Amino acid sequence: MIERVGHWSVDTRLNIAHLLTTIGLVAGLFAYAGAIDRRIATLEERSAAQRERDAQQDASGAAALLLLRADIADLRGELREANRALQRYLERQQR
DSSP states (O other): OEEEETTEEEEOSOOHHHHHHHHHHHHHHHHHHHHHHHHHHHHHHHHHHHHHHHHHHHHHHHHHHHHHHHHHHHHHHHHHHHHHHHHHHHHHHHO
16 A cells, blocks of 8 residues: 655555564674673673682782792891801901
């Protein structure tokens, strides 16, 4: 059925091609939204796992830093002892 309005004509019949195209478009949009949702969920999981790894690395790095500082303090002590021994040796040699 075609209606005429002034210089325009409007076809009020339902075209199966338009209907199938619209259904396909809607289905495609839902599929796209579902894929995006899955990607976001995957990224959230990876982000949580990365945060956990970062926390573990920070903790192990802090522990390693404490050990390194203790080792440096020990080396300084040993260096001071060696320096004192060398000073005593040089003082005895000068007498």
